[in-house]
Amino acid sequence: MTNTPRSRRLASRLLGSQEGIVFVLAATAFVVFALALPGFATPGNLVSLVRSVSVLGILALGMAIVVIGRGIDVAMIATMVVSVSWAFVIARTGYPLAEALVIGGAFALVAGILIGALIAYGDVPPIFATLAAGSIIYGLGRTFFFTLEMQNVPPGNDWFDFIGKSRVLGVPVTVIAFAVLCALAHFALTSTRFGWQTYAMGSNPNTARTTGVPMRAMVIAHYALSALVAYVAGLILASSASAINARLYNSTMIYDILLVIVLGGIGLNGGAGRIRNVVLGTIFVGILLNGMTILDVPFTIQNLVKGVVLLLAIVFDSLVNPRDEQTSQQGDL
Amino acid sequence: MTDVVEFRDATKAFRGNPAFRNVNLTLRKGEVLALVGENGAGKSTLTKVLAGLYRLTSGELRLEGAPVQFASPAEALRCGVAMVFQETNLIPSMTVAQNIFLGAENFFNRLRGVNIAAQQHLQSLNFPVEPTALVSSLGAAKKQMVEIARAVHHKARIFIFDEPTATLTPEEKQHFFALIGTLKKQDASIIFISHALEEALTIADRIAVLRDGQLIVADDAKNFTRERIVQAMVGRQLTAQLYGGETARRRVRKRGEKVLALENVTMGKAVRGATLSVYAGQITGMFGLVGAGRTEMMKIAAGVLKRDFWHGGRIKLRGEPVRFRVPRQAVERGVAYVTEDRKLDGLFESMRMAQNVFLGRLAMGANPVAYVTMAEARRQSERWLDALNVRAIDKNAKVIELSGGNQQKIVVAKSLIQNPSLIIFDEPTRGVDVGAIAEIHHMIQSLADAGAAVVVISSYLPEILSLSDRILVARQGRIVEEMTVDEATEEKIMYAAVH
Ligand SMILES: Nc1ncnc2c1ncn2[C@@H]1O[C@H](COP(=O)(O)OP(=O)(O)OP(=O)(O)O)[C@@H](O)[C@H]1O
Ligand SMILES: [Mg+2]
Numbered sequence: 165m166t167n168t169p170r171s172r173r174l175a176s177r178l179l180g181s182q183e184g185i186v187f188v189l190a191a192t193a194f195v196v197f198a199l200a201l202p203g204f205a206t207p208g209n210l211v212s213l214v215r216s217v218s219v220l221g222i223l224a225l226g227m228a229i230v231v232i233g234r235g236i237d238v239a240m241i242a243t244m245v246v247s248v249s250w251a252f253v254i255a256r257t258g259y260p261l262a263e264a265l266v267i268g269g270a271f272a273l274v275a276g277i278l279i280g281a282l283i284a285y286g287d288v289p290p291i292f293a294t295l296a297a298g299s300i301i302y303g304l305g306r307t308f309f310f311t312l313e314m315q316n317v318p319p320g321n322d323w324f325d326f327i328g329k330s331r332v333l334g335v336p337v338t339v340i341a342f343a344v345l346c347a348l349a350h351f352a353l354t355s356t357r358f359g360w361q362t363y364a365m366g367s368n369p370n371t372a373r374t375t376g377v378p379m380r381a382m383v384i385a386h387y388a389l390s391a392l393v394a395y396v397a398g399l400i401l402a403s404s405a406s407a408i409n410a411r412l413y414n415s416t417m418i419y420d421i422l423l424v425i426v427l428g429g430i431g432l433n434g435g436a437g438r439i440r441n442v443v444l445g446t447i448f449v450g451i452l453l454n455g456m457t458i459l460d461v462p463f464t465i466q467n468l469v470k471g472v473v474l475l476l477a478i479v480f481d482s483l484v485n486p487r488d489e490q491t492s493q494q495g496d497l
Numbered sequence: 498m499t500d501v502v503e504f505r506d507a508t509k510a511f512r513g514n515p516a517f518r519n520v521n522l523t524l525r526k527g528e529v530l531a532l533v534g535e536n537g538a539g540k541s542t543l544t545k546v547l548a549g550l551y552r553l554t555s556g557e558l559r560l561e562g563a564p565v566q567f568a569s570p571a572e573a574l575r576c577g578v579a580m581v582f583q584e585t586n587l588i589p590s591m592t593v594a595q596n597i598f599l600g601a602e603n604f605f606n607r608l609r610g611v612n613i614a615a616q617q618h619l620q621s622l623n624f625p626v627e628p629t630a631l632v633s634s635l636g637a638a639k640k641q642m643v644e645i646a647r648a649v650h651h652k653a654r655i656f657i658f659d660e661p662t663a664t665l666t667p668e669e670k671q672h673f674f675a676l677i678g679t680l681k682k683q684d685a686s687i688i689f690i691s692h693a694l695e696e697a698l699t700i701a702d703r704i705a706v707l708r709d710g711q712l713i714v715a716d717d718a719k720n721f722t723r724e725r726i727v728q729a730m731v732g733r734q735l736t737a738q739l740y741g742g743e744t745a746r747r748r749v750r751k752r753g754e755k756v757l758a759l760e761n762v763t764m765g766k767a768v769r770g771a772t773l774s775v776y777a778g779q780i781t782g783m784f785g786l787v788g789a790g791r792t793e794m795m796k797i798a799a800g801v802l803k804r805d806f807w808h809g810g811r812i813k814l815r816g817e818p819v820r821f822r823v824p825r826q827a828v829e830r831g832v833a834y835v836t837e838d839r840k841l842d843g844l845f846e847s848m849r850m851a852q853n854v855f856l857g858r859l860a861m862g863a864n865p866v867a868y869v870t871m872a873e874a875r876r877q878s879e880r881w882l883d884a885l886n887v888r889a890i891d892k893n894a895k896v897i898e899l900s901g902g903n904q905q906k907i908v909v910a911k912s913l914i915q916n917p918s919l920i921i922f923d924e925p926t927r928g929v930d931v932g933a934i935a936e937i938h939h940m941i942q943s944l945a946d947a948g949a950a951v952v953v954i955s956s957y958l959p960e961i962l963s964l965s966d967r968i969l970v971a972r973q974g975r976i977v978e979e980m981t982v983d984e985a986t987e988e989k990i991m992y993a994a995v996h
Contacts, residue, residue: 352866355868355869355870356865356866356867356868356869357859357862357864357865357866357867357869358865358866359869360852360855360856360859360869361856361859361860361865363845363848364845364848364856364860367845367846367847367848368842368844368845368846370841370842371842371843371844371845372845372856372860373801373823373824373825373842374799374801374824374834374836374842374843375824375828375856375857375860375911376824376825376827376828376829376857376860376861376915377825377856377860378823378825378860378863379823379825380823385865435845435847435848436847
């Protein structure tokens with residue numbers, strides 16, 4: 165096939181990977197919304213679009229690291245709401261907010277370490293361990309740490325608003341935080357021992373073990389990191405909304421994170437995907453949610469659309485990449 | 498005899514690099530065709546096209562005269578082509594019976610019916626495998642039997658066996674050859690890939706030799722000798738005789754410090770009170786039949802498996818008692834275990850070759866934020882990839898894209914880069930071509946010469962005899978015999994292993 169037109173080759177390259185497909189879909193959605201919705205392509209809306217998904221993107225970064233190492237952390241939202249809420253409660257009892265925030269962070273860290281230890285030493289499958297841990301953390305939080313669903317940022321802490329509400333050179337600090345964390349995560353995954361071992365664990369945990377990768381320490385580190393990332397995301401969220409709502413635990417947020425991960429092209433089987441996949445997935449989900457919000461699509465329909473998109477992405481991927489050629493493992497049935 | 502399969506000017510390229518090119522080859526009805534060639538010559542790829550895994554880049558594949566293009570292995574199977582893969586390909590979480598009937602299920606399968614049918618089927622093939630056993634609990638040899646049983650069950654007319662004998666013991670090999678005879682009598686056609694040239698010479702009707710993706714010669718087996726095959730394979734005369742062609746016995750290495758001692762080590766039913774020692778500066782060969790517990794003993798020593806907590810015996814590393822909970826602890830002390838099952842725990846298939854090898858080195862360090870680059874991985878792994886002569890279509894190839902023998906070399910390299918002082922090779926030359934066997938053997942010898950304690954587990958007696966300074970024979974989870982290579986003969990070793 166020497167005389168394939170250039171455009172065809174480009175198309176097949178773009179559509180030849182899930183990344184490419186999502187990119188094309190995102191671009192299409194963008195153009196359609198831009199043409200159809202007058203308010204969509206305004207600079208103001210675009211900035212608020214990115215800002216609105218920054219928190220989701222940050223959460224997805226934490227999830228990505230865990231998933232690449234062949235785990236999954238569905239306790240992230242619980243960790244996020246409980247640790248941040250608790251920090252606010254402590255601050256309101258008279259401690260300086262900064263100190264309270266350290267305590268909140270320590271709580272998230274401990275929660276992550278315990279979850280990781282449960283998986284690493286107890287051999288509990290991550291999905292069950294984190295599912296259970298999520299409801300335990302949430303239950304503990306609501307019973308012992310705070311009773312109100314809504315926890316406002318303690319008054320008199322204007323500096324705290326900086327992260328969520330201000331801009332530097334016109335760019336919201338939230339977006340900057342997302343970018344910085346992306347850069348950090350990218351570096352950690354591609355250029356450190358931690359990152360290489362994470363990919364190795366995702367690729368084949370048995371081999372990683374026999375080769376001498378410190379599996380338990382790595383697993384604990386993964387969940388500790390995702391818990392810390394969840395805490396940071398929670399702080400940003402609270403700062404921009406001036407409060408944190410524990411109800412988020414019961415929302416679809418955790419599925420949105422997984423949507424970002426899967427859409428972006430990070431295989432749930434581990435060992436595959438990069439940070440740019442998280443960014444891509446985040447932006448796509450952002451366009452989708454923002455467009456639908458402008459269109460005033462009811463919430464339930466929005467969820468339906470998200471579900472359908474997820475399904476399409478997976479089906480499309482398996483159509484374009486049939487399992488027989490290069491991808492195949494010596495012909496699994 | 499009629500041609501059932503014909504490759505016409507067939508080429509298959511990956512990313513523009515041909516795995517084989519312009520191959521013209523036929524398979525006749527009722528014949529056994531042996532396909533031989535060096536690692537990476539294109540044997541597996543050629544047969545995978547026939548089995549519906551790959552499609553030709555150019556040229557034609559004809560089945561009984563009609564051009565075909567299989568979209569999937571299932572389609573190929575419907576047309577009567579069954580392939581038994583180089584790497585086992587069963588579903589570990591299912592039972593033997595379920596695996597045999599996979600793809601041929603009735604809408605409702607009665608479990609009992611399936612088990613009985615599988616039992617009869619296995620018996621008719623003379624395979625001692627329990628149909629209700631989980632595949633994950635089987636050893637390599639039995640897995641192989643299940644694969645063969647499955648292919649036979651599908652009533653295929655064309656069978657492809659990709660290195661079927663690599664994991665079999667001599668006795669099982671005899672079963673296998675008898676099975677081939679049976680299939681032949683039923684007018685089935687068989688393609689048989691092997692690195693054991695003697696096997697090709699004895700059981701094949703015709704032999705085809707591939708080199709660098711090109712068909713060098715295809716001729717009746719009776720027109721071949723071992724030398725002619727080797728010459729066609731490598732393109733030159735290979736003078737060095739493999740496996741003890743030298744009559745004068747080589748010097749036996751003296752034992753150095755006692756590096757590893759197992760005392761009465763027990764683990765479930767597999768290892769029952771094993772006692773053995775391994776010394777620095779020499780090669781300790783471990784022989785035994787399948788199920789003798791050799792692999793398990795050494796996996797315990799390397800921390801991959803754990804011995805029983807109560808009455809599990811003692812293990813000493815350089816005189817110091819140890820109880821490894823994870824392999825990492827062993828790796829940190831310079832113990833490396835080179836696995837016999839590369840697909841299970843030998844490779845990171847989705848990663849590049851340099852990454853695979855370098856991860857061996859990387860895993861030894863502790864600082865999680867240590868800076869790592871691909872360039873560094875290439876630089877450090879290059880020496881080992883070169884030393885073992887690993888070949889791929891390009892430097893960035895992922896391990897899954899390597900040929901079987903080259904994958905094996907990656908597993909070896911990944912341990913060598915750890916620079917271990919006690920290294921355990923479990924079937925180190927499985928699936929490796931004649932030339933590469935010599936290279937790997939040479940590598941193992943020089944490790945011992947350099948002072949490392951080396952253990953070689955092998956089910957192939959000539960390999961044990963030509964490598965070891967000292968030989969341990971295992972039976973039923975114990976070491977039953979120890980001898981120096983001077984005292985050893987095949988008969989003596991076999992006798993100890995069986996009785
Ligand atoms: N999916 C793939 N992608 C890229 N290259 C491949 C792929 N499969 C095989 N190759 C390359 O094609 C060549 C032939 O491989 P093949 O597996 O057919 O060798 P082989 O003759 O079976 O060797 P061995 O004896 O080691 O099993 C090798 O160089 C291999 O790296
Ligand atoms: Mg092969």
